[in-house]
Amino acid sequence: MDITRVAIGIVWRGGRVLVGRRSQDVPLGGAAEFPGGKCKPNEPPAATVVRECREETGLRVRVAGKRHRCKHQYDHGRLELHFFDCVIADPDGDAEPRPPFDWVDLQTVADLDFPEANAMVLSMIVGSPLDA
Numbered sequence: 001m002d003i004t005r006v007a008i009g010i011v012w013r014g015g016r017v018l019v020g021r022r023s024q025d026v027p028l029g030g031a032a033e034f035p036g037g038k039c040k041p042n043e044p045p046a047a048t049v050v051r052e053c054r055e056e057t058g059l060r061v062r063v064a065g066k067r068h069r070c071k072h073q074y075d076h077g078r079l080e081l082h083f084f085d086c087v088i089a090d091p092d093g094d095a096e097p098r099p100p101f102d103w104v105d106l107q108t109v110a111d112l113d114f115p116e117a118n119a120m121v122l123s124m125i126v127g128s129p130l131d132a
């Protein structure tokens with residue numbers, strides 16, 4: 001069965017992370033989400049996450065490290081999810097994300113309605129935040 005590779009960024013700044021909301025007309029519509037998306041053929045997930053963060057939030061990020069990898073079966077397909085800790089590439093530059101993305105306190109993040117596949121990574125980041 002086909003598996004779709006997805007790369008997702010946990011973008012940190014001063015104890016907060018970037019969170020958006022999925023459109024209503026896509027799978028998992030209306031859920032909270034970290035920036036990310038599907039990997040293009042032959043595209044390494046670390047490159048996907050930088051590209052998707054730029055496309056979705058307007059911000060340039062760099063990968064600080066791998067955080068978690070898991071597989072998850074949704075009704076809309078089977079995914080292999082690669083989660084990366086990321087930081088703003090230019091720490092002195094503008095870090096105002098494009099809506100619906102916004103900076104959210106880590107304490108608040110765990111209460112949001114993220115997709116099922118995020119459950120493990122959410123407890124990981126709350127228990128062990130990146131100092132950025």
Ligand SMILES: Nc1nc2c([nH]c(=O)n2[C@H]2C[C@H](O)[C@@H](COP(=O)(O)OP(=O)(O)OP(=O)(O)O)O2)c(=O)[nH]1
Nearest residue numbers: 006008027028033034035036037038115116117118
């Ligand atoms: N962006 C994002 N996607 C997530 C998260 N958690 C989670 O299970 N997903 C799932 C939802 C989707 O099935 C998949 C991401 O695919 P997508 O459809 O958003 O990707 P994309 O931006 O490349 O979309 P497309 O325009 O090519 O359709 O990963 C998350 O935190 N962020």
